[in-house]
Amino acid sequence: MPTPKTDLLRGTxxxxxxxxxxxxxxxxxxxxxxxxxxTRGTFDVKPGSLFPALHRLEERGWLASEWGESENRxxxxxxxxxxxGRRQIDTELANWQRxxxxxxxxxxxxS
Amino acid sequence: xxxxxxxxxxxFRHREVEQDLDAEVRAHLELLAEQxxxxxxxxxxxxxxxxxxxxxxxxxxxxxxxxxxxxxIEHLWRDFESGLRQVRxxxxxxxxxxxxLALGIGVNTAMFSAVDAVLIRPLPYDDAGRLVMIWDDxxxxxxxxxxxTPPEWHEWRxxxxxxxxxxxxxxxxxxLSGDGEPEELAGRRVTxxxxxxxxxxxxxxxxxTEDEDARGVRVAVISxxxxxxxxxxxxxxxxxxxxxxxxxxxVLGVMPREFYFMPARDIDIWIPVSFSVAxxxxxxxxxxxxxxxxxxxxxxxxxxxxxxxxNLRVTAPHFDHPRAAVVTPLRxxxxxxxxxxxxxLLCASASVLLIACVNLANLLLSRGAVRRREVAVRAAxxxxxxxxxxxxxxxxxxxAGLGAIAGLALAVPVMRFLETxxxxxxxxxxxxxxxxxxxxxxxxAIAAGLTFGLMPALGAAQIALQDGLRDGGRGSAGARxxxxxxxxxxxxxxxxxxxxxTGGLLLQTFRHLRQLDLGIRPExxxxxxxxxxxxxxxxxxxxxxxxxxxxxxxxxxxxxAAAISRIPLTVNDQSxxxxxAGQTNKEAAEQVxxxxxxSRDYFTTVGASLREGRFFDGSDRRSESPVAIVNESFAERxxxxxxxxxxxxxxxxxxxKAYWYTIVGVVKEIRDRGVAEELRPAVYRVHEQADQSGDExxxxxxxxxxxxxxIVPAVRLAIWSVDRNQPVARVQTxxxxxxxxxxxPSQNTVLLSAFALLALLLASLGLYGVLSYAVTQRTNEIGVxxxxxxxxxDILLLFGRRGMLLTLAGLAIGMALAVLAARSMTxxxxxxxxxxxxxxxxxxxxxxxxxxxxCGVPARRASHIDPTVALLHE
Numbered sequence: 001m002p003t004p005k006t007d008l009l010r011g012t013x014x015x016x017x018x019x020x021x022x023x024x025x026x027x028x029x030x031x032x033x034x035x036x037x038x039t040r041g042t043f044d045v046k047p048g049s050l051f052p053a054l055h056r057l058e059e060r061g062w063l064a065s066e067w068g069e070s071e072n073r074x075x076x077x078x079x080x081x082x083x084x085g086r087r088q089i090d091t092e093l094a095n096w097q098r099x100x101x102x103x104x105x106x107x108x109x110x111s
Numbered sequence: 112x113x114x115x116x117x118x119x120x121x122x123f124r125h126r127e128v129e130q131d132l133d134a135e136v137r138a139h140l141e142l143l144a145e146q147x148x149x150x151x152x153x154x155x156x157x158x159x160x161x162x163x164x165x166x167x168x169x170x171x172x173x174x175x176x177x178x179x180x181x182x183x184i185e186h187l188w189r190d191f192e193s194g195l196r197q198v199r200x201x202x203x204x205x206x207x208x209x210x211x212l213a214l215g216i217g218v219n220t221a222m223f224s225a226v227d228a229v230l231i232r233p234l235p236y237d238d239a240g241r242l243v244m245i246w247d248d249x250x251x252x253x254x255x256x257x258x259x260t261p262p263e264w265h266e267w268r269x270x271x272x273x274x275x276x277x278x279x280x281x282x283x284x285x286x287l288s289g290d291g292e293p294e295e296l297a298g299r300r301v302t303x304x305x306x307x308x309x310x311x312x313x314x315x316x317x318x319x320t321e322d323e324d325a326r327g328v329r330v331a332v333i334s335x336x337x338x339x340x341x342x343x344x345x346x347x348x349x350x351x352x353x354x355x356x357x358x359x360x361x362v363l364g365v366m367p368r369e370f371y372f373m374p375a376r377d378i379d380i381w382i383p384v385s386f387s388v389a390x391x392x393x394x395x396x397x398x399x400x401x402x403x404x405x406x407x408x409x410x411x412x413x414x415x416x417x418x419x420x421x422n423l424r425v426t427a428p429h430f431d432h433p434r435a436a437v438v439t440p441l442r443x444x445x446x447x448x449x450x451x452x453x454x455x456l457l458c459a460s461a462s463v464l465l466i467a468c469v470n471l472a473n474l475l476l477s478r479g480a481v482r483r484r485e486v487a488v489r490a491a492x493x494x495x496x497x498x499x500x501x502x503x504x505x506x507x508x509x510x511a512g513l514g515a516i517a518g519l520a521l522a523v524p525v526m527r528f529l530e531t532x533x534x535x536x537x538x539x540x541x542x543x544x545x546x547x548x549x550x551x552x553x554x555x556a557i558a559a560g561l562t563f564g565l566m567p568a569l570g571a572a573q574i575a576l577q578d579g580l581r582d583g584g585r586g587s588a589g590a591r592x593x594x595x596x597x598x599x600x601x602x603x604x605x606x607x608x609x610x611x612x613t614g615g616l617l618l619q620t621f622r623h624l625r626q627l628d629l630g631i632r633p634e635x636x637x638x639x640x641x642x643x644x645x646x647x648x649x650x651x652x653x654x655x656x657x658x659x660x661x662x663x664x665x666x667x668x669x670x671x672a673a674a675i676s677r678i679p680l681t682v683n684d685q686s687x688x689x690x691x692a693g694q695t696n697k698e699a700a701e702q703v704x705x706x707x708x709x710s711r712d713y714f715t716t717v718g719a720s721l722r723e724g725r726f727f728d729g730s731d732r733r734s735e736s737p738v739a740i741v742n743e744s745f746a747e748r749x750x751x752x753x754x755x756x757x758x759x760x761x762x763x764x765x766x767x768k769a770y771w772y773t774i775v776g777v778v779k780e781i782r783d784r785g786v787a788e789e790l791r792p793a794v795y796r797v798h799e800q801a802d803q804s805g806d807e808x809x810x811x812x813x814x815x816x817x818x819x820x821x822i823v824p825a826v827r828l829a830i831w832s833v834d835r836n837q838p839v840a841r842v843q844t845x846x847x848x849x850x851x852x853x854x855x856p857s858q859n860t861v862l863l864s865a866f867a868l869l870a871l872l873l874a875s876l877g878l879y880g881v882l883s884y885a886v887t888q889r890t891n892e893i894g895v896x897x898x899x900x901x902x903x904x905d906i907l908l909l910f911g912r913r914g915m916l917l918t919l920a921g922l923a924i925g926m927a928l929a930v931l932a933a934r935s936m937t938x939x940x941x942x943x944x945x946x947x948x949x950x951x952x953x954x955x956x957x958x959x960x961x962x963x964x965x966c967g968v969p970a971r972r973a974s975h976i977d978p979t980v981a982l983l984h985e
Contacts, residue, residue, distance in 0.1 A: 028135075029142040047139060047165045048174060056178040076142055077135045 015092040025080035194509030212514025215464030217521030220552040224542040225529040237310025242441040245401040258397040261390040266425040273414040274403040278305040289354040295840030300384040316364030327385040331360040335368040337379040356644040459866040468563040470877040475567035477884035507564025515556035604921025607870035612929035614867035615950035621860040630781030632718030636845040637819040662829040673716035674808035676708040687763040705793035708806040724776035737800035739772040745792035786852040787941040875965040883969035903974035914966025
């Protein structure tokens, strides 16, 4: 059973992963760390969510993966954005803005 | 592109992908541990923390696999493998399931191949669905569908509004001589438009033209079989002259191998019918087959109405009671009685399969309870309802697939058996497992798997998600699934009753056919045909026939020999009109009798019995006042309650020059028209006195003291000693003829009885299975009852009664259905009206007895349960 903390909307997690990789390639642990940083500690992505998401994005052709060496000379699988992935960020962003605006409206309307 | 690449990768490079994922998860674990260590944990604690972060690495990998493209293929494969594992894990259950399915699918596959060949596969004509046959409605002489006449064909062709064209064919036996031994050919004399009406083209050469037909030119179109057999398949057969009945005919064309047309598949030659003007006045010359092509947009029904009205108009000037015409689809004519028997057998085999499926559904429902824990564990591990159902269904499909494979092996011998069911009017077919049949059995297997798998799968998934792990499993779903199982039991019992009853009726019919009095003694009689086209002159013919009979009688081992115009018991309606003294011509036009011309000692040779008067004897010489012998049907129809001896009648022609025949004897019915055919009035004349008849006594019957076939070479020599060029054709014994005519009914009976027994066996197995499951499931309850004072007899009754009630319900429903089913099978009863009572009584007793055993064993087991053990049973 997924824990509440990582039970993000799937689109949100995809967007966060794509955003985390916008500057450079990174491995799974690095991506988790970056998401933690860019969301100021709000999101702590567990491997149980991260792994399926990474593979899903790769299947879609938005990420590419390769084996590389970490800072401490360990073997690690690195993910990077593909050109299609870069374009996808804009789409995901637009989606997210629509969703968050809608939710903001909904909350205002009920309170 | 991406999609295809990843699908390819996932499906075909599965191992690499898996290894990669494995490495990735491990690397991730180490990186996490490193991070925890960097945050100040010691190495062991960091590892533990990392492991906790990841959770179950198997679960993680599963989650990743699910997002891959082609994941469903992998699921399917996994479920398939698990299905195979289930098969191996429960060898008894699987063996029973596969065997039942193999039987069900096997017989259905074979039945379908026969149905496909006879009823579905396209006929060798253009747009064959638009082809019909036209017949005379001769209901007044007991033939609602009779051959039509040349003038009717002529009038119909000119005046009909519903057909693009109508073609006619007439019988035309011919002896082919010239190079090689003379050969008797089945031929047809046909109108030139036959080919255009059928939409059939020759393989090589051409067919004859209207002009050639009208002028009576001697030309012929031959079959592929004759071309290969007699002319070695050489193309220079075209233009060659062949000798038919001693006259030269030019071969114009050869029909393709798959071509055949009514009334038999083995017709070898087609020649122009060349009707003369005189032929178009023969309103009682009933030997024409008419085939017609419907105009676009016209239905068979419309054509039938239009043609019935037309023929009433056309025949009105010639008869007091004009006759209508009957229109039937060609396919129906070709399939004949086989159509009903195939449909009945297909229904029966489908019922067997249905019973097999019902049984498996029951077994799976029972087993579902056993597997409840396993399913519940899967559900707890996160398998969704859909996944559970898919998995259970795929297990059923695996069983069905294995059953189908075994079934195909079984189908082949059954198909060999069914081949002989293909009617003689159709091409000789070898039933094969072609793609149509394979597609059918695949479809049947899938349908079967879904049928017996769906309810148990739904049930199991339901139960698992509700209360699977809660207790030992006597949950609330029990009552409902029981009710469903009872419905299944009742329906399979009902189906079995239907099959048993109809099987019993067929068995009765067949026994009746076997015991039919043929009117002759069939054992040790050889028959053959000596075509008499060289003896057109009456006196020469009589002399030749007498001479050949005399030579045959001289052969050692021959008891007697005689001649007749039609071999007895062969399906043949050579009949003509008669006029009794005192009747008018118009009355005569509505009464027909079979006409047979025989040699003097014909009746003693075949072993017929005399009812009254005398047989022919030496005093019956050529005379202006000839004699005749009639059968009982003739006597009863025309002389009810009095003796016909001495009565006089004219036969076939009337007027001052026509002979008056005096009846000198009445013979007991001989089944001249065929073993299972209705009896008709018949008239026998001595060939020496039959100079006013066209019938030639070309059939020879020989009674022997030893095996009938042993004298065949001697017979040929005897005949050739009279005429060196005389052909001898269609050699067969009377027993052969009887066996061939009974082979259809006997096969129907054997097959339906086999299906019925199978159904009974399966139904009783089903009853046994369900009841013994109920006993196991209710052991606790039984314990409580016994502890509260129920005797073992009470328990026996409790379970026995349940089973017997189910059986009786199935029996009642089945009987009602059986009576309905039997009504649609009447053509299979060959005019015989079987008695339902004995069949129903025997079926009821059998079923109740079998059910008593099937219920008794589990019920006894229940009554012997030790209450202390039962109460502890979990």
